[in-house]
Amino acid sequence: MSSRSEGRAPTLTRRAERAVLLLPLLALAAAGPGRRSDDRVAPGPVLRVCADPNNLPFSNARGEGFENKLATIVAGELGARVEYTWFAQRRGFIRNTLRAHACDVVMGVPASFELALPTRPYYRSTYAFLYREGSPFAVRSLDDPRLRRARIGVQMIGDDYANTPPAHALANRGIVANVRGFLVYGDYRDHDPQSPIVEAVARGDIDVAIAWGPTAGYYARRAPARVAVVPVSPQIDLPYLPFVFDISMGVRREDTALRDRLDEILERRRSSVDSLLAAYGVPRADRPST
């Protein structure tokens, strides 16, 4: 599921591509690296998007993620069709996709991300506690003493010293023996690689999970038992460990014109975007949650 950037693009091609971009802001279906969802060279403008082919609720190759739907909304505003380059969103994703000119936009990056030029954030979400409704472990705070005896699941990243904020926060509190790790990548053969941490709560394998909001909200709705999704408190754990993050779309650092155009669209279609996120159960931290 990868596209290769090797042997790519003499400078002239890239310049030409950029020039095309800067005028109508959209590349024509120029030849480029990567596996496309549609290999026919159809005429007309395209929005070139790089996305993970198997990372619900964000995106997948069947177009089932909210980032797929968002791409469709944006492309519609541009009078374009979406053309995907699929690449697992692992280490090197931005380098191998956006920066390799395999596409012009990725649908989700943190607003503070340095590897890309972010749009204004279109949502702010939060890490969330998940527990079965009626459970004695209805925790809302990282300082809840029940966390010392609950069986807790956290998402794991894999690089040395890199972790999700709840994993750091629990370790800082000395809560380790009762913590179970779920690699955020999951089993890439599955249709829902990120679902096991939520399913483990629903099944009762663990009492509490702490997961990133969009993943928590989406899989809680599909869980075989009623699972509560509660934003983690505090929003920032001292000394500086954030649990809420602003999420933007990302373009190449130099593509300010495209970024401006996307900002306009996000502003104009704000209610559609909000409805989309609500439909996927994304917990929002940028407005009072219900």
Add this chain to the structure above:
Amino acid sequence: MKEAGDRRPVTEARDPAFTPAPGAPAIAAAATTNEDGQWTMPAKDFASSRYSGLTEITTDNVRNLKLAFTFSTSVLRGHEGAPLVVGSTMYVVTPFPNILYALDLENAGALKWKYEPKPEAAAQGVACCDVVNRGAAYGDGKIVFNTLDDHTIAVDTTGKLVWDTKLGDINLGETMTMAPLIAKGKVFVGNSGGEMGVRGWLTALDLGNGKIAWRAFSTGPDKEVLIGARFNPHYASDRGKDLGVTTWPGDAWKIGGGTVWGWISYDPALDLLYYGTGNPGPWNPHQRPGDNKWTSGIFARDPDDGEAVWFYQWNPHDVHDYDGINEQILLDVASNGGTRNVLVRPERNGYVYVLDRRTGEILSATPYGYITSSKGVDLESGRLVIADDKVPQIAKVVENICPAAPGMKDWQPSAYSPRTGFVYLPHQNLCMDWEALEANYIAGTPYVGANVKMYAGPGGNRGVMSAWDVANRREAWAIPERFPVWSGTLVTAGDVVFYGTMEGWFKAVHARTGQVLWQFKTGSGIIGQPITYRGPDGKQYVAILSGVGGWSGAVVAGNLDTRDSTIALGFANAMKDLPRHTTKGGMLYVFSL
């Protein structure tokens, strides 16, 4: 570029009863063979000496070395492999997509055939550090190698597949990059991917049919680690039931790392396999209090059933990413009027260890470079003494941790000459700083990591090629290099040492003095393993794969943006100028007089 600060002394630990006699220790006799002019396994012999008995090329005539032939591999990633020579054929396995080439040495290396396993493309996305392969091994008419997507494959000398066994799954972050060892009718292989939550293992396959004979995990209950009645480690902290479970919190061991991606040696006389285990992962150290057995250590095992015989842990509860997977060289050392059967291990944490290979007892542990992360080895307990102020901590700035995460020496194998008594040590001189938290993003999920920056240690050179005097336990000579010396080494009975630099220089130096006698500029940086052989024409040849990459060379092979100092897990900061010195390539170079 920043440099490391003042040197602080780290002293040697040595068992007083271990007093090596002057002179050059012998290579373990049962683990080596008489020189036959071939090169059938990356380490040359079971003792992992990388020593050739060929003598046509000498310190006097090596200056006349000329290019004999070249061969382009058509792959542009990091070439860490060693070519093999069996009869009049050379075999080369490339990085992903792991093509196996057979070259005709009767005909200037003309292509005889190639075998393309076509590994899954997705394997690239999950491989930790470039998509390298460290070589193939030959046994009983078969060339055996691993693919990045977890297959071990045996091909016969005509290029026909004999068997193909799938051992892991890239969809779970598991890959294979190491070179197999073939001994006693079995193929021994291990996995990579400790950072991805993979649980490490060594697996034995039947050389004839590829069927799995046994698998020994590096974490978990004794029955899965193959620890039984024969297990008799030397140190008390390695004794006890199910330490692979009880030295971890909860069930953290299930995704605890300890992958087996380095080198295996074998002593036929003692009938023991020796190999190291990777660091614990993916948990941060403060999430996994305990020794985290059996990661970052070395096992001795029975090759027939895999049963563990002893274990020693280089880095209990590793906090620095010091994988314990380096090569171990099997030597017999005269000491106190007797002979000690030892293994010499230049370890990532900065010490050359000499262990009794019968028991796993430390005979000596001597620093071979600048160390701040530890204060020495305690012989009573066998434990590394950690420097508390150099333990990385999230949200704290910890500066000047030496050696850096790739260690004083990473996977790149050293060589030993029984003529000089020196181990030829390609290595790094790198330190690192841990800085503030930073937000990052993966698989749709924001997370928080450390900002790691690596830079040159004292002297400003990032690499060193040195000769280590085994009997006297000290450096005999050293050549500073601009970049980490990420290639393997080779030493010959002509007293010539060969190694390569990341700029692309292939060098021949005098084994006794370190004087550079000859050098040749190859097309790309060198991180491969040099070999030598006698050609069908009776002449001695020397071969090396050029093609920069690997963890150290990822800035070139992966087109990384050197403005971002934290990429390649902080290694890119130390390699910012590499793109000015070399470009990608994948080429075999073969030389003769």
